[in-house]
Amino acid sequence: MGAAALIATPGNAGRPRPARAGTPWTGTWATAATATPAEFDADCTVRQVVHLSLGGDAPRIRLSNDYGTEDVRVGEVWAGLRAGDPDSCAMWPDTIRPVTFGGRTGVRLPGGQHRVSDPIPDLPLAAGADLVISFHLPERTPAGTVGPQAFQRNQLLRGNLAAAPFPSGGADLSRYVLLAGVSVRTRRRGSTVVAFGDSITCGSNTTRGANRRWPDLLAARARAGGLPVGVLNAGIGGNQLLAGPGRPAPAARSRGNGRELDQGPAGLRRFAHDVLGQPGVSQVITLIGVNDIGHGASADALIAGHRQLIRRGHAAGLTVVGGTVLPFGGSVHDRDGHLAVRATLNRWLRESGEFDAVVDFDAAVRDGTSRDRLWPGYDCGDHLHPNDAGMLALASAVPLILLG
Structure with missing residues (x-):
């Protein structure tokens, strides 16, 4: 089973930032569009x-x-x-x-x-x-x-x-x-946390209708802890931080239930829309990069991309929390030295001190005997996406003190 995930609190945590303008509405649900x-x-x-994720009135x-x-x-x-x-x-x-x-x-x-x-x-x-x-x-x-x-x-x-x-x-x-979203007015001043990522955040291979995506389960933990926090899911299946597909041709249109792999715009491109544009946003938790690695991105390029997210989040007054990339040994991405890229990126995420905090999602779900693989009890079967139990492990890796 994966080791207990730890939180790092790097030196940027105390950096003064511009205050975000107050809003009487807080985001309670969102989806990232394509x-x-x-x-x-x-x-x-x-x-x-x-x-x-959050209760209130006047939605x-x-x-x-x-x-x-x-x-x-x-x-x-x-x-x-x-x-x-x-x-x-x-x-x-x-x-x-x-x-x-x-x-x-x-x-x-x-x-x-x-x-x-x-x-x-x-x-x-x-x-x-x-x-x-x-x-x-x-x-x-x-x-x-x-x-x-x-x-x-x-x-x-x-x-x-x-x-x-x-x-x-x-x-x-x-x-x-x-x-695109729902916001509510809360009795106590609330805040919005955006989970920014790919299919792992979106909820691939979780049980339909059960709300077992890790952002949903994190929101449930926040509610149990009495925190007035909205948790918004900005995950898109197949999404990459650095690259994204062009606009589909008109011939690709479906009759309302298409199953194209809509990877969405590159994370760097959609960050302003899907994160900074959310009502009441105060924090973002990133979990992105595995698809870039699968498409051959280097650790240096991914580090530079994450640094852009940090700069843009800080400029907008957000707390920026980095998440380590999950193990994918045995999956479709396990080739051409990709595991070494993940290791380098995760080492930088943990040790650079550039994020306000780091959630070690990797440690929460990896196999204790094979650190490049998901623990079997958390593996949906493709060695890439966590199952419902794995999603709970990811949600549990986020200390509630980050949301308070």
């Missing part, structure tokens, strides 16, 4: 379930067309607490509320932009609750902004069933579509 297009027929309803919904090139018209938008089992997209009738934008029931999302809703009145949300966000698409919709794999059943229905409490039928959606 430019993998999807197309939806006219007159359909998209219902999506999000698991809230605001952020819809995004940031990666789209065409304007999108969203009709009625409704929100309510999820009813039923983990695969349900139903809403308890007495919690269903209309969502407005500038007082209007619908909203147009210009290409390359996003919109934040008005605060939703009379909808208090408990920490750990599941919120259904349901909207009608009256027109054929080229949705150019799609979140990574949701590991949550979402629903696509014919007709306008946005406000229906218990709709049946429809098709499953495994992604988040045109939906």
Whole structure:
């Protein structure tokens, strides 16, 4: 089994930084979007379930067309607490509320932009609750902004069933579509922690509907400790820190449930959007680099990339916490000296003193007898991604003192 993970508190921890502007809203859920297009027929309803990390009231919904090139018209938008089992997209009738934008029931999302809703009145949300966000698409919709794999059943229905409490039928959606985030107003001043990474952070190979991604489990630990902290998941499957694919061609569009490997923009490119742009953000925890190593990136290049994240986070007033890269011996990335690159990068992460703190995710999940491999009890089977138990080990490696 992996050794107990330790936290390092390097010299940068005391560095004075500019204070971030206060905001009455704190992020409670988010997804990192990509430019993998999807197309939806006219007159359909998209219902999506999000698991809230932080409780509060007056929630605001952020819809995004940031990666789209065409304007999108969203009709009625409704929100309510999820009813039923983990695969349900139903809403308890007495919690269903209309969502407005500038007082209007619908909203147009210009290409390359996003919109934040008005605060939703009379909808208090408990920490750990599941919120259904349901909207009608009256027109054929080229949705150019799609979140990574949701590991949550979402629903696509014919007709306008946005406000229906218990709709049946429809098709499953495994992604988040045109939906970027939820923020809440808290009684105690809250703060937002962003988990920034790849498929390991996104939750690959975790149980659908169980919310066992490591950021979810870290949020549960924070709640148990009484900390008013929102934990946002900015992980994208296949994402690299240094490089990213170009925009997919129109021919690559799917019918709403595409399974392209949407690696997303390079981490360095999306950091401003997915981290610095989150409401109430005060801290980022990075866990990124394994896909760069798999594509041949050098340790020097990855160190330079991480230094850019540190500089940009500090300039924005954030605490920047580095996470060591997990073992991948025996996986598809285990070739061409890649394990040595990981070792060099992790040594710098632990010893450089350039982060405000370091969480040793590697030590939390590695095999005690083969340090380049995941402990078998934490391995989903591909020797790269942790299973549900491994995700809990990652979440448990983050000391709550970092979030307080």
